[in-house]
Amino acid sequence: xxxxxxxxxxxxxxxxxxxxxxxxxxxxxxxxxxxxxxxxxxxxxxxxxxxxxxxxxxxxxxxxxxxxxxxxxxxxxxxxxxxxxxxxxxxxxxxxxxxxxxxxxxxxxxxxxxxxxxxxxxxxxxxxxxxxxxxxxxxxxxxxxxxxxxxxxxxxxxxxxxxxxxxxxxxxxxxxxxxxxxxxxxxxxxxxxxxxxxxxxxxxxxxxxxxxxxxxxxxxxxxxxxxxxxxxxxxxxxxxxxxxxxxxxxxxxxxxxxxxxxxxxxxxxxxxxxxxxxxxxxxxxxxxxxxxxxxxxxxxxxxxxxxxxxxxxxxxxxxxxxxxxxxxxxxxxxxxxxxxxxxxxxxxxxxxxxxxxxxxxxxxxxxxxxxxxxxxxxxxxxxxxxxxxxxxxxxxxxxxxxxxxxxxxxxxxxxxxxxxxxxxxxxxxx
Amino acid sequence: xxxxxxxxxxxxxxxxxxxxxxxxxxxxxxxxxxxxxxxxxxxxxxxxxxxxxxxxxxxxxxxxxxxxxxxxxxxxxxxxxxxxxxxxxxxxxxxxxxxxxxxxxxxxxxxxxxxxxxxxxxxxxxxxxxxxxxxxxxxxxxxxxxxxxxxxxxxxxxxxxxxxxxxxxxxxxxxxxxxxxxxxxxxxxxxxxxxxxxxxxxxxxxxxxxxxxxxxxxxxxxxxxxxxxxxxxxxxxxxxxxxxxxxxxxxxxxxxxxxxxxxxxxxxxxxxxxxxxxxxxxxxxxxxxxxxxxxxxxxxxxxxxxxxxxxxxxxxxxxxxxxxxxxxxxxxxxxxxxxxxxxxxxxxxxxxxxxxxxxxxxxxxxxxxxxxxxxxxxxxxxxxxxxxxxxxxxxxxxxxxxxxxxxxxxxxxxxxxxxxxxxxxxxxxxxxxxxxxxxxxxxxxxxxxxxxxxxxxxxxxxxxxxxxxxxxxxxxxxxxxxxxxxxxxxxxxxxxxxxxxxxxxxxxxxxxxxxxxxxxxxxxxxxxxxxxxxxxxxxxxxxxxxxxxxxxxx
Ligand SMILES: Cc1cc2nc3c(=O)[nH]c(=O)nc-3n(C[C@H](O)[C@H](O)[C@H](O)COP(=O)(O)OP(=O)(O)OC[C@H]3O[C@@H](n4cnc5c(N)ncnc54)[C@H](O)[C@@H]3O)c2cc1C
Ligand SMILES: Cc1cc2nc3c(=O)[nH]c(=O)nc-3n(C[C@H](O)[C@H](O)[C@H](O)COP(=O)(O)OP(=O)(O)OC[C@H]3O[C@@H](n4cnc5c(N)ncnc54)[C@H](O)[C@@H]3O)c2cc1C
Ligand code: SF4
Ligand code: SF4
Ligand code: SF4
Ligand code: SF4
Ligand code: SF4
Numbered sequence: 001x002x003x004x005x006x007x008x009x010x011x012x013x014x015x016x017x018x019x020x021x022x023x024x025x026x027x028x029x030x031x032x033x034x035x036x037x038x039x040x041x042x043x044x045x046x047x048x049x050x051x052x053x054x055x056x057x058x059x060x061x062x063x064x065x066x067x068x069x070x071x072x073x074x075x076x077x078x079x080x081x082x083x084x085x086x087x088x089x090x091x092x093x094x095x096x097x098x099x100x101x102x103x104x105x106x107x108x109x110x111x112x113x114x115x116x117x118x119x120x121x122x123x124x125x126x127x128x129x130x131x132x133x134x135x136x137x138x139x140x141x142x143x144x145x146x147x148x149x150x151x152x153x154x155x156x157x158x159x160x161x162x163x164x165x166x167x168x169x170x171x172x173x174x175x176x177x178x179x180x181x182x183x184x185x186x187x188x189x190x191x192x193x194x195x196x197x198x199x200x201x202x203x204x205x206x207x208x209x210x211x212x213x214x215x216x217x218x219x220x221x222x223x224x225x226x227x228x229x230x231x232x233x234x235x236x237x238x239x240x241x242x243x244x245x246x247x248x249x250x251x252x253x254x255x256x257x258x259x260x261x262x263x264x265x266x267x268x269x270x271x272x273x274x275x276x277x278x279x280x281x282x283x284x285x286x287x288x289x290x291x292x293x294x295x296x297x298x299x300x301x302x303x304x305x306x307x308x309x310x311x312x313x314x315x316x317x318x319x320x321x322x323x324x325x326x327x328x329x330x331x332x333x334x335x336x337x338x339x340x341x342x343x344x345x346x347x348x349x350x351x352x353x354x355x356x357x358x359x360x361x362x363x364x365x366x367x368x369x370x371x372x373x374x375x376x377x378x379x380x381x382x383x384x385x386x387x388x389x390x391x392x393x394x395x396x397x398x399x400x401x402x403x404x405x406x407x408x409x410x411x412x413x414x415x416x417x418x419x420x421x422x423x424x425x426x427x428x429x430x
Numbered sequence: 431x432x433x434x435x436x437x438x439x440x441x442x443x444x445x446x447x448x449x450x451x452x453x454x455x456x457x458x459x460x461x462x463x464x465x466x467x468x469x470x471x472x473x474x475x476x477x478x479x480x481x482x483x484x485x486x487x488x489x490x491x492x493x494x495x496x497x498x499x500x501x502x503x504x505x506x507x508x509x510x511x512x513x514x515x516x517x518x519x520x521x522x523x524x525x526x527x528x529x530x531x532x533x534x535x536x537x538x539x540x541x542x543x544x545x546x547x548x549x550x551x552x553x554x555x556x557x558x559x560x561x562x563x564x565x566x567x568x569x570x571x572x573x574x575x576x577x578x579x580x581x582x583x584x585x586x587x588x589x590x591x592x593x594x595x596x597x598x599x600x601x602x603x604x605x606x607x608x609x610x611x612x613x614x615x616x617x618x619x620x621x622x623x624x625x626x627x628x629x630x631x632x633x634x635x636x637x638x639x640x641x642x643x644x645x646x647x648x649x650x651x652x653x654x655x656x657x658x659x660x661x662x663x664x665x666x667x668x669x670x671x672x673x674x675x676x677x678x679x680x681x682x683x684x685x686x687x688x689x690x691x692x693x694x695x696x697x698x699x700x701x702x703x704x705x706x707x708x709x710x711x712x713x714x715x716x717x718x719x720x721x722x723x724x725x726x727x728x729x730x731x732x733x734x735x736x737x738x739x740x741x742x743x744x745x746x747x748x749x750x751x752x753x754x755x756x757x758x759x760x761x762x763x764x765x766x767x768x769x770x771x772x773x774x775x776x777x778x779x780x781x782x783x784x785x786x787x788x789x790x791x792x793x794x795x796x797x798x799x800x801x802x803x804x805x806x807x808x809x810x811x812x813x814x815x816x817x818x819x820x821x822x823x824x825x826x827x828x829x830x831x832x833x834x835x836x837x838x839x840x841x842x843x844x845x846x847x848x849x850x851x852x853x854x855x856x857x858x859x860x861x862x863x864x865x866x867x868x869x870x871x872x873x874x875x876x877x878x879x880x881x882x883x884x885x886x887x888x889x890x891x892x893x894x895x896x897x898x899x900x901x902x903x904x905x906x907x908x909x910x911x912x913x914x915x916x917x918x919x920x921x922x923x924x925x926x927x928x929x930x931x932x933x934x935x936x937x938x939x940x941x942x943x944x945x946x947x948x949x950x951x952x953x954x955x956x957x958x959x960x961x962x963x964x965x966x967x968x969x970x971x972x973x974x975x976x977x978x979x980x981x982x983x984x
Contacts, residue, residue, distance in 0.1 A: 027900075052857070054858065059859060063859070105480070105481070108445065110444070172443055261780055261781060262774075262780045263774045263779065263780055265775045293773070294771035295771075295773050295774065296740070296773065297741075297743050297775040299740045299851050299877035300847065301741070302739055303740070303848075317811060340811045340812045378777060388622065389881065389885025389888075389889075390889065391886065406776075407777065410858045411854075411858050411861035414861055414890075415862060415886055416890070418893040419886045419887075419892075419893060420893070421896070422890070422892035422896055425893065425896040425897070426596075
């Protein structure tokens with residue numbers, strides 16, 4: 001064994017970060033691979049976390065900082081794992097690392113380079129609710145606070161205008177570096193933790209819900225960004241492309257549940273959180289939560305739900321998710337559904353939030369092939385059936401944690417990540 | 431040794447340099463009246479946090495033989511540790527250094543350059559005042575014991591014991607009952623429990639004590655002193671040492687007879703889910719009291735849910751399994767579930783539910799109901815009333831915290847959640863750690879859990895212990911702790927009540943309160959509570975704060 005003490009962690013959400021810090025504390029060298037230019041995962045999209053409405057940034061930023069400052073943790077952003085060979089205790093890993101074109105050492109994060117860049121792009125991380133430049137950070141407060149250049153869009157790098165050097169000129173620290181190359185990094189590790197999280201169900205698959213057709217219809221993450229103080233509207237609840245706030249909002253639970261085939265575990269709570277947030281900011285707004293079941297998976301969640309139900313929102317039961325329809329009527333959105341008596345009813349609102357299902361992350365198929373690990377019938381990473389109660393995957397030495405294994409809240413993700421650390425350390429002990 | 435203070439002003443590229451007059455700052459600092467008799471080294475640097483900046487700082491500290499250091503730079507959140515780490519490489523004790531934030535507090539928020547400069551000078555001056563009053567502090571190392579006491583031998587406790595035990599770590603597993611296994615023995619998972627019990631018996635590094643409970647605990651992470659006692663003979667005690675504890679005392683079922691809507695006698699065919707589980711494991715089938723198989727069954731969900739204030743998370747799932755089993759036992763049986771909501775948090779649940787619905791099992795959403803023997807009257811969510819008369823009624827009472835939780839929480843000095851379960855130190859980001867270091871909470875003692883949850887939490891606690899209590903490694907307690915000055919302490923014991931970590935104890939002999947430095951986190955609560963002003967927190971003493979504040983608010 002070359003390096004008996006190395007560990008590879010894929011994905012830097014709450015699960016990947018917790019595992020990295022724990023293993024570092026145990027004296028291991030950690031390679032933390034993240035395909036975005038920033039670490040933190042999905043939770044940093046949220047302004048506040050249920051059920052205590054903790055500020056998510058305050059929860060996670062110290063953890064992100066600690067990771068970036070930890071000498072035992074090598075953070076590889078803009079990276080993916082391409083191939084893993086070998087066996088537990090001695091895996092050989094090939095990581096493909098894309099060039100950032102900005103030096104992590106030299107850049108101070110002053111932000112002088114973005115305004116001067118002439119290329120305007122949609123910011124996907126902000127759910128396309130705002131623009132970014134070819135040199136960008138996904139959001140303010142990004143960590144590491146160092147921009148990346150989108151090489152396919154940058155005029156200098158894609159060759160459309162080699163003379164564009166605007167960001168280089170704007171940077172007083174000489175941090176922009178066009179000479180950076182994509183790299184292939186080879187590391188040897190003893191164990192691997194997969195913590196690549198989730199993505200959301202594509203609501204455009206459900207034509208009847210009007211997403212994409214009516215600007216007042218939002219996905220859950222679009223709404224999270226709207227309500228984020230570092231987001232496109234700095235936390236103001238303006239309807240898309242306007243400066244008007246909604247008088248009425250319908251929050252639809254279980255969107256895509258029938259299509260994905262499971263309950264997503266967290267969206268009753270996130271939808272209650274959304275109701276609370278709206279009420280807190282727009283006292284006179286009328287809010288409806290249209291649900292078909294209520295899933296509350298922690299001892300503290302019922303109270304949060306009860307409070308939301310009695311103070312913030314009217315909860316309406318719909319008997320058949322497939323029969324919901326959203327259309328335009330009198331300048332408003334008409335949400336029609338079948339109630340408990342199986343009769344059709346409807347409400348008129350300014351805004352609709354679709355609580356879309358959590359599904360395996362976009363990258364999971366490719367990654368599971370690279371790692372040669374099995375997935376379950378839904379596409380999540382499967383826990384080895386003969387090892388019930390563990391977080392072992394089908395390939396010994398590779399563990400899974402967080403939403404890569406299935407939908408769950410932050411604490412559920414952290415618990416699995418701590419369990420994966422135990423798995424790795426037990427393996428090293430033998 | 432005479433004092434020699436180094437003051438280093440960081441330009442932070444243009445961030446600070448453009449917004450304040452750095453030359454002017456250096457000039458003013460160099461000629462401060464109250465530092466006339468002190469030796470000062472005042473310099474600037476383009477980027478102190480860069481590798482070059484850190485090397486510069488290290489060289490400066492060494493070559494100038496500095497006794498104190500002030501860095502006028504950015505927020506301590508960004509680079510306090512950076513500069514502390516530089517000090518650690520030199521002779522300078524890191525507690526004789528101070529960062530002053532002239533970026534966020536001056537350069538970035540004050541548009542007027544002169545004003546920003548003035549404020550920066552004032553803040554640096556305040557930092558210089560403070561640093562002179564700071565004391566060197568030294569980290570201590572304590573030996574730690576890697577062994578672990580696990581309380582409760584259900585699936586959670588057994589899994590924790592099996593994962594923790596190793597060549598260098600012994601585990602003591604106690605259970606108040608005569609046998610291990612807890613309440614997991616139900617339907618399909620029976621074999622897992624039996625397997626774990628036999629694995630434990632074979633493991634030389636696990637010592638099992640049955641019919642045993644905790645009697646006393648003192649100490650702190652790495653060094654707990656434990657007394658166990660036998661449930662049969664309270665005089666029979668065992669003393670142990672361990673570095674950590676895992677609490678896995680499980681759950682109980684809510685007593686449905688406490689609710690006025692539930693009227694049934696012991697000989698009625700009304701049973702709760704655990705009784706059903708027991709019947710099933712004994713007879714391998716579900717029957718009425720008269721031994722016959724039922725032809726109609728009503729399953730009542732959420733019994734006591736409103737009373738206890740939480741959803742038990744797993745009962746919808748096992749009720750569906752019971753239903754499935756009943757259908758297998760006799761396919762034309764009539765089954766009705768009375769549900770509030772259907773809680774299906776595990777990804778496999780939905781398919782299972784769909785399958786059962788296809789078999790003709792009926793689900794009714796109730797808002798109210800009453801049980802009179804096997805007769806169930808209900809009001810559904812549309813306010814329609816209905817009645818079900820079946821041969822067997824199965825209740826899913828809420829899973830509640832074990833009745834021992836309260837007493838144990840007291841003994842262990844850990845908090846309980848308002849639901850009665852044990853409380854995490856941080857629900858989101860530290861979910862299996864209790865409110866006391868070194869004590870972990872897992873399984874259904876922490877909140878409703880199924881077997882998989884309980885086992886994964888056991889592994890999570892194992893991971894925590896593996897990384898916090900490494901065999902042979904010393905533990906380094908917090909340095910910035912409180913101390914009680916013996917001469918002033920009147921022994922009033924006010925501070926004992928305010929300390930959330932139970933770090934203060936009363937020394938009867940000397941008649942004063944004493945801080946246990948290994949436990950104290952330096953929160954400072956006690957400092958404010960002491961009527962005689964005899965407590966101080968190291969690195970946050972009154973003189974230090976006074977010296978800083980008096981200049982900063984001038
Ligand atoms: C709308 C909404 C609101 C929510 N609100 C809350 C809340 O208030 N409280 C709460 O407890 N939970 C909440 N959740 C759930 C919470 O977001 C998840 O529990 C948590 O983010 C899971 O963390 P994770 O580490 O498993 O995955 P993620 O956060 O998804 O992190 C995975 C990381 O892996 C990276 N990655 C993916 N693929 C690859 C690859 N192939 N290679 C390298 N890196 C990769 C991703 O870029 C990402 O950074 C909410 C979820 C949603 C959808
Ligand atoms: C009706 C029913 C059906 C279920 N069916 C399933 C199922 O099909 N699948 C599934 O995954 N889960 C099921 N569960 C859940 C399962 O029972 C729990 O997940 C599991 O028992 C939790 O294990 P535990 O170790 O946390 O607690 P427990 O099993 O309660 O074990 C706790 C142990 O601690 C001991 N103890 C208690 N107090 C003390 C003390 N003061 N000192 C020392 N020892 C003490 C007890 O004697 C016991 O041995 C079901 C639960 C119920 C109620
Ligand atoms: S690349 Fe240069 S201009 Fe851009 S943020 Fe970094 S330091 Fe500032
Ligand atoms: S070179 Fe030009 S196009 Fe490319 S990132 Fe810089 S400013 Fe933008
Ligand atoms: S958590 Fe709630 S909203 Fe989400 S799928 Fe489950 S029942 Fe529906
Ligand atoms: S799991 Fe189901 S039966 Fe149990 S309390 Fe929750 S909703 Fe009710
Ligand atoms: S500082 Fe806080 S933790 Fe320490 S003894 Fe005082 S109250 Fe307790």
